[in-house]
Amino acid sequence: MTDFGDGLEGVVxxxxxxxxxxxxxxxxVIRGHALDDLAxxxxxxxxxxxxxxxxxxxxxxxxxxxxxxARQAVYAEVTALDDRLLSTGLVEAxxxxxxxxxxxESVDLALRLVAAPAVFGAAAIRIAAGKRPVPPDPGMxxxxxxxxxxxxxxxxxxxxxxxxxxxxxxxxxGLNASTFAARVVASTRAGLTSAVLAGLSALKGxxxxxxxxxxxxxxxxxxxxxxxxxxxxxxxxxxxxxxxFGHRVYRxxxxxxDALKRAVAGLAAxxxxxxxxxxxxxxxxxxxxxxxxxxxPDRPLQTNVELYTALLxxxxxxxPTAFTAxxxxxxxxxxxxxAREQVAGGRLIRxxxxxxxxxxxxxx
Ligand code: ACO
Numbered sequence: 201m202t203d204f205g206d207g208l209e210g211v212v213x214x215x216x217x218x219x220x221x222x223x224x225x226x227x228x229v230i231r232g233h234a235l236d237d238l239a240x241x242x243x244x245x246x247x248x249x250x251x252x253x254x255x256x257x258x259x260x261x262x263x264x265x266x267x268x269x270a271r272q273a274v275y276a277e278v279t280a281l282d283d284r285l286l287s288t289g290l291v292e293a294x295x296x297x298x299x300x301x302x303x304x305e306s307v308d309l310a311l312r313l314v315a316a317p318a319v320f321g322a323a324a325i326r327i328a329a330g331k332r333p334v335p336p337d338p339g340m341x342x343x344x345x346x347x348x349x350x351x352x353x354x355x356x357x358x359x360x361x362x363x364x365x366x367x368x369x370x371x372x373x374g375l376n377a378s379t380f381a382a383r384v385v386a387s388t389r390a391g392l393t394s395a396v397l398a399g400l401s402a403l404k405g406x407x408x409x410x411x412x413x414x415x416x417x418x419x420x421x422x423x424x425x426x427x428x429x430x431x432x433x434x435x436x437x438x439x440x441x442x443x444x445f446g447h448r449v450y451r452x453x454x455x456x457x458d459a460l461k462r463a464v465a466g467l468a469a470x471x472x473x474x475x476x477x478x479x480x481x482x483x484x485x486x487x488x489x490x491x492x493x494x495x496x497p498d499r500p501l502q503t504n505v506e507l508y509t510a511l512l513x514x515x516x517x518x519x520p521t522a523f524t525a526x527x528x529x530x531x532x533x534x535x536x537x538x539a540r541e542q543v544a545g546g547r548l549i550r551x552x553x554x555x556x557x558x559x560x561x562x563x564x
Contacts, residue, residue, distance in 0.1 A: 209448060214375055214383060214546070218251060218537050221374035223449035228456065230372055239459040240466070244342050244367040248314065248533045251372060255540035256307040268338030270311035271319050271345060274301065278323045278333050286328055291404045291524045294320045295397060303391030305543070313396050314532045318342065321525040322349035325518070343367060346529065351517065358470025359516055365463040366512055369456050370505065370527055372534030374449070378402040378409065379531075379538050386539035387549040395539035400528050406443070409527040413520040414443040415510035418484070425483030432484070432491045442488050444507030453502045460508035467515050474515050481511050 204211055220229040228235040231250050238247055249263040260266035277297050285293045297320045301312055315336075323333035326349075334349045343363040347355035355363075373379070382399035386392075403409035422431045432442060447454055468474045485503055492501040513523050542549075 207448065213380065213549070214538075214542070216375070216538065216541060218534065218541065219372040219374050221449050223447070223451050226450060226452035226455050228373065235369065235455055235459055239369045240361070240365045240462065242368060243364050244371070244530065244533075247368045247371050251533050251537040252307075252310070252540070255537060255544065256310070258307055260307070260311075264341060265338070266307075266311050267315060267342055268336070268340065268345070270308070270315035271336035271342075272338045274312050274316045274319050275335050277301070277316075278320065281320065281323055281327055281333075286324060290321070290324050290328065290521045291400070291528070293324050294525050294528070295400050298393065298400070299397060301393055303393045305392055305540075309392055310536045310540075313392060313536060314529075315342075317400075317525055317529045317532060318346045319349065321522055321529060322346060324525070325350055325522050326352070328519075328521070347516070356470060358467055358472070362463040362467050362470075362512060363516055365466070366460060366509070366526075367530035369459045369463075370509075370530040372531070372537065373456075376408070377405075379535060382535040383538050383542045383546070384549045386542040387546055389543065392536055392539055396532055396535050399531065399535040403528055403531065404524050407441075409524050409531070411443045411504075411506040412510035412513065412523040412527070415506055416514060416520045416523075418443055419477070419480055419510070422480070422484055425480055428480075428484045428487035429491065432488050436491060436495055442492065444485075444510065445488055445492060445503055446501045447504045450502060450504065451500045454504045456505035457503045457508050460505065460512050464508060464512050464515060467512070472515055474511070477511060477515070481507060 218231060222228070230238060230247065231253070233250070243264070245264040245267055248267065252259065277300050280297060280300065281293060285296055288296070294317050298313065298316045301309065301316060319336055326333050331352065334352050336349060337345050340348065341360065341364070344355060344360045347359060347363060375383075378399040381402040382395040385398040386395040406414060422428050435442065464474055464478060468478070485507060489502065509527070510520070510523065513526055514520070518526055
């Protein structure tokens with residue numbers, strides 16, 4: 201007999217000082233700060249410093265400068281980004297390049313691992329579009345440089361702020377599937393690269409960080425607000441899950457959805473024409489919540505982070521094939537903090553299973 205769910209729901213598997221996900225109240229706290237006080241207010245580099253505070257013996261004096269130098273350091277690997285690697289998919293190509301960084305526990309490697317998805321992701325987006333990669337500018341902020349490396353030209357202040365808000369919003373989120381994977385690998389003392397690659401591999405699945413690409417497919421197929429309800433009903437009737445809805449922990453609206461919706465609204469205020477897309481997303485959201493309430497009255501299914509992630513990253517010009525890699529650009533900060541926390545205080549993670557197969561010693 202087992203006394204746990206197949207998805208380990210409700211099982212507590214770590215003590216952490218990094219983040220607290222309050223699923224009943226819909227609150228996310230990152231090292232003592234409410235998400236709303238960080239997203240849109242702190243640059244990504246500052247949240248990186250917050251998450252990693254105390255986890256390295258020799259932290260750099262300036263996280264922004266150190267991350268800029270790390271972007272420059274990893275750029276050399278971009279030459280390995282060939283057609284064969286790109287044909288495996290964007291996040292897979294980024295993962296393969298990250299594996300070239302070697303393993304270890306140093307703060308220099310940690311910074312290169314955070315820089316890598318941004319530098320490799322931007323280069324992969326450009327090469328896939330038939331353009332030449334753009335080298336990093338170590339003197340710029342991380343979000344600004346990421347947009348510049350992706351587009352080949354400077355972004356507007358409003359766009360940089362919106363991307364910064366996104367990277368901060370997704371930087372850490374309790375013991376989600378990818379962070380758990382990263383902690384398990386870190387617990388064997390395999391090294392930071394191994395832990396981060398485990399996290400990235402878990403992230404890319406459509407039930408986790410792979411959802412925002414399919415959200416765009418859903419919005420495109422729905423096309424207009426009046427089509428939302430019949431499309432969603434048909435989708436559920438086929439047994440599909442609605443991407444961007446539902447969460448293991450939140451029983452109310454995911455607070456990250458509102459942080460990102462605000463970032464999308466900020467883009468609109470900055471002159472970006474997102475009105476039509478935002479109206480469609482809001483209509484789809486209202487219809488989806490109504491249909492889910494009707495179909496699953498016992499299960500409070502709400503909007504998660506991915507609906508407005510899709511809208512924001514699309515408005516910033518990222519192709520949907522790159523959304524998961526952009527998610528990883530933020531979440532790597534959290535994976536590394538958790539990996540260091542696990543190594544500092546934790547033991548090998550090695551749970552047990554209950555054998556329910558046939559036994560050789562029992563006669564049939
Ligand atoms: N659409 C339709 N039905 C849903 C959805 C959904 N989005 N989410 C859950 N349900 C249903 C399930 O089918 C299940 O019904 P059943 O009991 O009849 O089988 C019931 O609600 C309970 O769902 P669970 O599977 O227990 O929920 P779980 O906690 O395992 O899953 C998950 C959470 C994976 C996020 C799920 O809600 C889902 O698949 N959502 C769509 C994908 C998505 O948006 N993923 C991004 C999550 S956020 C992140 O990881 C960054």
